[in-house]
Amino acid sequence: MNPEIEKTIYSYIILPYALKIFKRDRKQFENFSSSAAYPVYLDKLDTVIDSVQQDLNSIKLEIIKKYHLRVKYIGKENEMVQYKWYSKSDSGVIWIAADDLRNLTKDMMSDYLYGSLAVEVTPSGRPWAMH
Numbered sequence: 001m002n003p004e005i006e007k008t009i010y011s012y013i014i015l016p017y018a019l020k021i022f023k024r025d026r027k028q029f030e031n032f033s034s035s036a037a038y039p040v041y042l043d044k045l046d047t048v049i050d051s052v053q054q055d056l057n058s059i060k061l062e063i064i065k066k067y068h069l070r071v072k073y074i075g076k077e078n079e080m081v082q083y084k085w086y087s088k089s090d091s092g093v094i095w096i097a098a099d100d101l102r103n104l105t106k107d108m109m110s111d112y113l114y115g116s117l118a119v120e121v122t123p124s125g126r127p128w129a130m131h
Contacts, residue, residue: 030042
């Protein structure tokens with residue numbers, strides 16, 4: 001498989017996991033509304049969630065329109081996660097160890113938080129809690 005296509009498929013697989021975790025974390029931070037820095041954390045998470053969602057939407061279009069592929073989650077067996085990809089002329093299976101998937105997701109999340117994929121935070125204007 002072409003390395004560019006493989007990278008795109010892996011992003012297509014990993015980004016939904018990262019998005020789900022960021023959204024879960026966003027809900028957790030809402031419980032810390034008494035923290036003075038609460039607005040800063042929420043602004044960062046909101047910015048990251050928007051960025052991940054935009055990238056996921058772009059990658060979905062790229063998979064469909066540019067590479068004419070479909071990628072489908074098959075399941076998890078013996079700590080291995082299986083995805084199938086197929087096009088009109090070819091198909092294949094991607095097996096990812098569950099630990100590798102966790103690490104890839106963690107690395108992707110780090111890139112969005114403070115790495116190469118981080119974007120400038122847009123302040124929301126939420127009021128700060130002063131104690």
